[in-house]
Amino acid sequence: MSDLRAPEHQVAGHRAAPDKLGPLVDGAGLFYKPLQALDRGEQELAFYTAFSAHPDVPPRIRDAFFPRFHGTRLLPTAASPGESHPHLILDDLLKGLAAPSVTDIKIGACTWPPRAPEPYVAKCLAKDRGSTSVLLGFRVSGVMVSDPSGAVWRPDRSELKGTDIPGVRRMLRRYVSSAGGDGGGEDCALAAAVYGGEGGVLAQLRELKAWFEVQTLFHFYSASILLSYDANAVTAPGGAPRVKLVDFAHVVESEGVIDHNFLGGLCSLIKFIDDIVSSDKAPPAQS
Amino acid sequence: MSDLRAPEHQVAGHRAAPDKLGPLVDGAGLFYKPLQALDRGEQELAFYTAFSAHPDVPPRIRDAFFPRFHGTRLLPTAASPGESHPHLILDDLLKGLAAPSVTDIKIGACTWPPRAPEPYVAKCLAKDRGSTSVLLGFRVSGVMVSDPSGAVWRPDRSELKGTDIPGVRRMLRRYVSSAGGDGGGEDCALAAAVYGGEGGVLAQLRELKAWFEVQTLFHFYSASILLSYDANAVTAPGGAPRVKLVDFAHVVESEGVIDHNFLGGLCSLIKFIDDIVSSDKAPPAQS
Structure with missing residues (x-):
């Protein structure tokens, strides 16, 4: 157990420190x-x-x-x-990623289980209204973008907290852009490789959506979709981006109905990312 | 204009009376x-x-x-x-229905436009949490069921107000059952004709859903889907049930993103009705 250490590439949630528990x-x-x-x-x-x-x-x-x-x-x-x-x-969802680009997207306009106690509901509702959750059906809880050169862009939490819809769009564009580092742009050079294509993020999200259209087992309040890819390998065979659900402390059993809150947010994320891929394909706007 | 009169078959909303404005x-x-x-x-x-x-x-x-x-x-x-x-x-969406069966289903877990003033948000939120909206993504705002015999079942608003998920299921089963009147049962005799089939409610809702997956024009807070059919004609050619959106006083322009709140509720309604049709097809449970 002596080889346990704090993960280097955590983008959201509690972090381990000498005086604090963390993963x-x-x-x-x-x-x-x-x-x-x-x-x-x-x-x-x-x-x-x-x-x-x-x-x-x-x-x-x-x-x-x-x-x-x-x-x-x-x-x-x-x-x-x-x-x-x-x-x-x-x-370990990020195992083997040499140059990991990771984003944690909390899904759902509503992050509070309907039968949660009142102060918790009020706290979550304030966060949902103060972020893009209510407007957009999701919010970005964390992001880091690695460049094959080793440069990394990782905005801090205060920067993420105030993000509006155009800000989320910029982040999800930058997430698939070639230039990491603080001067990074939004060339969307990796949009087709990461978001598009057969094994890409969109195809995986659509498969997940098909399950959420019918599953009446669990409602995933406050869960996130964690996207990750290896900036060194994503354009190579076997380098497909990873799409995983994480954070299940507020999952509740369904009452025989689908998780419309998660599904609505997931559909919004799919359309949002699809628009980034499409706009990237379109000819540049005339200036 | 002397032939204007209050509609006989209104199931939700303000009603006209000698001292009150109504449709x-x-x-x-x-x-x-x-x-x-x-x-x-x-x-x-x-x-x-x-x-x-x-x-x-x-x-x-x-x-x-x-x-x-x-x-x-x-x-x-x-x-x-x-x-x-x-x-x-x-x-007039109910024109020509001799024995109209109508239900008004308010779509969306959240009925308040995100940028609405605070007292209005609080009022809507209390109603959304006190009804099935938050849990189910929709609530039944009104229902009437006509029988070809002329019998009519129309629960009053106080009865609708306290309805839970099993209550909504009973209502949407009764909506397609042959026996109107207060002693009416839940035989779901019309489920296949009203909900199922090529021109049925489910097929129409799925077409609507495909549009909501891509439309980024409007967000339909507090709008309803009005279902109607003629109990005398629904099994005959040309008697297809009608599926219409109504009540647009709280529609807002989109900010370039889909209406995940309406779409989530619509997906939930589709699965909910699909389950009614499927359970109706299954052999009766052993007793």
């Missing part, structure tokens, strides 16, 4: 996520347990779009020597 | 809707004006799913002799 990776393909406080950790564990064994989840959906769940493990906490904390053991 | 019909195919108070009437008029002339609205969508707009007319008000009030002139 760890073992470098061999596993990701250790500390169970969150309150009942969130228990809820996320309950989701992974139920989801992993659910006979009505198509294996293809589970394998393609969710991190595999390998149980839990107690790990010592650096902050409190002698104490330990339970962690979920999951696939 | 009128002329019996020849036109429906007169009084412009609503505050700026809602003006907003609905602005929507109809913009929508009717918009070059990016496919004519097929406009003709199939929206009441035609014929301008406005000042009509004398019974409540205040000598005064007149502007009315929208629209198609």
Whole structure:
């Protein structure tokens, strides 16, 4: 266990620090996520347990779009020597990406489970209204763009927080542009390779959408879609971008109906990205 | 104009009375809707004006799913002799239905335009959370079921208000059941004819959905889908059920993105109705 370390390429969520719990990776393909406080950790564990064994989840959906769940493990906490904390053991979704470009997109206009307690609803609603969630059906919670040269662009959280719709468009354009680094542009040089094509992000999102049109098992409040690709390899065979769902602390069982909130946001994301690919193909506007 | 009268088969919204403004019909195919108070009437008029002339609205969508707009007319008000009030002139959507069965389904988990003033948002949010809107992505605002025998079942508003998800399911089953009247059951005898088939409600809703997946013109907050059919004619050729959008006082222009809120609710309605048709086809549960 001595080889556990904080992941280098985390773009959203709590980060590990000497005095703080945060996720760890073992470098061999596993990701250790500390169970969150309150009942969130228990809820996320309950989701992974139920989801992993659910006979009505198509294996293809589970394998393609969710991190595999390998149980839990107690790990010592650096902050409190002698104490330990339970962690979920999951696939490391960014394993093997030499020049990782990653974005965390929180899906849904509404991030609060309908039967959540009042102060939590109010807090989430304020964030949903203060971000693009209500207007757009999703918000960007984190992004980093790597360049094969090694340059990295990673706006900080305060920058993401105030982002409006044009700002999200710029971010998702920059996410597929060749120039990393702070002076990076929006040439969308990788749009076709990352978003388009047979194994691209859009094709994967459409497959996920088809499942959300019929699944009445879970409602994924406040979950994210994590997009990632290797800037060194995305145009090569086998370098297909990855599309995964993460963050299930607020998933609830369905009451026999589809997750219209997640599905609406997912459809919005698909159209939004499709517009970026299309505008990239169109001849440049006359000036 | 002496032949104007209150429509007999209105299931939701304000009703005309000697001392109150309400919609009128002329019996020849036109429906007169009084412009609503505050700026809602003006907003609905602005929507109809913009929508009717918009070059990016496919004519097929406009003709199939929206009441035609014929301008406005000042009509004398019974409540205040000598005064007149502007009315929208629209198609009478229930024209020619001898035994009309009608349901008004308000679409979307969220019925408040994101940039609406605060007290209005709070009022809508309370209604959305207190009804099935947040959980289900839609709520039933009105329903009447006619029987060829002349019997009619029309629950009153207080009955609709407290409806939960199983209650909505019972209503949408009863909407396609043969027995009207208060002792009516849920035999779903008309489910295949009304909901299923080539020209049925599901096929029409799916066509509408395909448009909502790409249209970035308008966001239809608080709009309804009005379903109607003639219980005397729905199994005969030409008796196809009607699917129309109504109530556009809270429509806003899009900001270049799809109406994920309406689309999510519409997808939920499609799955919900599809489940009714499928369960109707399945062999009866063993008892």
